[in-house]
Amino acid sequence: MPTTPLSLKVPGKLMIAGEFAVLEAYQNLVVMAVDRFVYVSLTQQDENRLSLLNFDLANLEWTYNEKKVNIKTADKRVKFVEDAMSVVYTYLKEMNVSLANFHLEIRSELDDESGRKYGLGSSAAVVTSVVAAILKKYLPKEPSAKLIFKLAAISHVKTQGSGSGADVAASSYGGFLQYASFQAEWLQYEYEKADTIRELVEKDWQYLSLKPIKLPVNAYMCIGWTGTPASTGKLIDKIKRLKTENNTLYEQFLDESNKAVSTFIKGVTEEDAALIIEGTKRNRRALATVGKHANADIETPMLQKLCDLAELHGGAGKPSGAGGGDCGIAFLPSKEQAQQLMKAWEEAGIKPLDIQLSKMGATEI
Numbered sequence: 001m002p003t004t005p006l007s008l009k010v011p012g013k014l015m016i017a018g019e020f021a022v023l024e025a026y027q028n029l030v031v032m033a034v035d036r037f038v039y040v041s042l043t044q045q046d047e048n049r050l051s052l053l054n055f056d057l058a059n060l061e062w063t064y065n066e067k068k069v070n071i072k073t074a075d076k077r078v079k080f081v082e083d084a085m086s087v088v089y090t091y092l093k094e095m096n097v098s099l100a101n102f103h104l105e106i107r108s109e110l111d112d113e114s115g116r117k118y119g120l121g122s123s124a125a126v127v128t129s130v131v132a133a134i135l136k137k138y139l140p141k142e143p144s145a146k147l148i149f150k151l152a153a154i155s156h157v158k159t160q161g162s163g164s165g166a167d168v169a170a171s172s173y174g175g176f177l178q179y180a181s182f183q184a185e186w187l188q189y190e191y192e193k194a195d196t197i198r199e200l201v202e203k204d205w206q207y208l209s210l211k212p213i214k215l216p217v218n219a220y221m222c223i224g225w226t227g228t229p230a231s232t233g234k235l236i237d238k239i240k241r242l243k244t245e246n247n248t249l250y251e252q253f254l255d256e257s258n259k260a261v262s263t264f265i266k267g268v269t270e271e272d273a274a275l276i277i278e279g280t281k282r283n284r285r286a287l288a289t290v291g292k293h294a295n296a297d298i299e300t301p302m303l304q305k306l307c308d309l310a311e312l313h314g315g316a317g318k319p320s321g322a323g324g325g326d327c328g329i330a331f332l333p334s335k336e337q338a339q340q341l342m343k344a345w346e347e348a349g350i351k352p353l354d355i356q357l358s359k360m361g362a363t364e365i
Contacts, residue, residue, distance in 0.1 A: 003044045004043075010128050010132060012034050014031070014320050015031055017279060022180070031179055033175055038122065040104065042134065044137075059103075069086040080127050092138055104130065104133065108122050108125070119325075124168045127159075132148045149165075149172035153169075154197065157187050158191065166181065173210070176213050220334065222330045235297075238296035260285075260286050263279035273333045280331050281316040283318050299319055303319045315331050
């Protein structure tokens with residue numbers, strides 16, 4: 001018989017500073033969890049079922065066998081969920097935790113009602129929601145954000161084969177984070193080498209560093225959507241090609257990105273809005289330059305307009321995430337300037353988004 005469902009919400013993310021460079025070891029990035037969520041509910045019942053409401057997939061049967069969850073559908077979009085379930089299920093088995101049959105239901109509000117993608121990191125938030133729900137239901141003690149993050153990161157890299165994991169970190173921990181990536185290649189290698197997932201989770205992830213930071217009250221952040229969903233993978237491939245073809249230019253970019261992010265973080269630490277704005281400007285320049293060198297359209301004409309208008313209003317703007325469309329962000333020194341900027345954005349055809357910080361990661365509701 002069905003029991004009362006366990007329901008959670010898991011935040012999406014916005015990249016703030018340090019994009020692309022974060023894929024390299026020890027390069028810092030700033031990421032923010034946002035108050036747009038993936039909702040998940042887990043109900044114990046007689047048969048194992050999965051419903052992905054945004055994909056119109058309901059009551060799919062699934063089984064667990066030989067360390068693998070198998071969802072009975074030909075729809076490839078379930079892969080992220082299938083891998084996440086496999087990883088967390090196997091981990092709990094290794095911990096000698098017994099699981100009952102359940103129905104997992106997932107719904108995302110990270111995109112617009114019309115289905116337009118804002119680039120808020122839906123696959124990472126979905127994976128995190130699966131891991132968090134199953135752990136919170138069956139682990140005898142409350143799972144830490146670190147455990148949720150590590151299991152979600154393992155499964156996300158297992159499916160995708162790449163990525164910095166910053167989006168998973170935002171969904172797991174919430175808040176503003178200073179983050180350096182575990183390095184996807186390292187994690188894949190360690191996953192293949194490890195005898196158990198537990199062993200990998202309990203190991204020190206040598207490249208990973210992660211700490212909460214707090215945006216000062218005197219820096220006003222605006223988020224604007226430029227109306228074109230970006231293909232992150234294609235842009236990353238072009239930047240990687242530059243690394244191979246002209247390493248000097250690539251290393252210059254890493255150096256510039258590092259200086260920009262360090263300036264931004266210093267501004268955060270010292271509660272100095274001028275440094276935050278300076279760091280944002282430097283990061284914009286670094287991204288635009290590497291985009292030009294790599295023939296990657298990071299700063300599209302609309303993103304350029306978004307950033308130029310931010311500077312015109314006394315602040316600074318930059319693309320958020322891979323660029324090529326999606327969201328841009330801006331920091332202004334006063335509320336009035338922020339309001340004027342959002343008005344100017346609207347007049348230019350840029351949609352200001354009413355998105356705030358989500359202080360919490362996966363949270364029961």
